Amino acid sequence: MPTLLSLNVEEAEENTSWFPDMSWKDRVQGFIACCCLGLLCSILSWFALFGRHMVKYSFLMSIGNLISLASTGFLVGFKRQVTTMFHEKRQVATCVYLLALTGTVVAAVVVHNALIAIILSGVQVCLMPLFKSASSIPKK
Numbered sequence: 001m002p003t004l005l006s007l008n009v010e011e012a013e014e015n016t017s018w019f020p021d022m023s024w025k026d027r028v029q030g031f032i033a034c035c036c037l038g039l040l041c042s043i044l045s046w047f048a049l050f051g052r053h054m055v056k057y058s059f060l061m062s063i064g065n066l067i068s069l070a071s072t073g074f075l076v077g078f079k080r081q082v083t084t085m086f087h088e089k090r091q092v093a094t095c096v097y098l099l100a101l102t103g104t105v106v107a108a109v110v111v112h113n114a115l116i117a118i119i120l121s122g123v124q125v126c127l128m129p130l131f132k133s134a135s136s137i138p139k140k
Contacts, residue, residue: 059109
């Protein structure tokens with residue numbers, strides 16, 4: 001089986017993308033749209049926090065983080081992003097971060113428990129730098 005380094009650009013793109021028919025322009029537009037939507041959700045979450053609406057804050061912050069995370073999938077390819085996120089050295093950081101993200105949304109939307117949602121939001125905020133740095137460690 002050839003490695004990505006031995007494939008030409010089109011073959012590499014086909015093998016690392018769930019949407020190989022997307023043009024570069026489509027990918028950039030998707031990236032920009034997700035970044036803007038993620039940023040909007042994050043800004044709205046701060047307004048909710050200042051208004052002491054903790055459940056809304058937790059939900060909007062989590063959705064903003066999720067959309068922002070998805071934005072890079074447009075540039076590198078969603079399949080490659082997921083493969084990279086769940087690489088052996090990144091599995092723990094990825095799983096803990098995604099569990100905190102999911103737990104925050106569940107606590108905010110399903111359970112309506114502001115305390116749990118805020119605690120899990122804090123876990124997300126603390127884990128984001130670790131998750132991002134663990135996700136960018138090059139593979140050997």
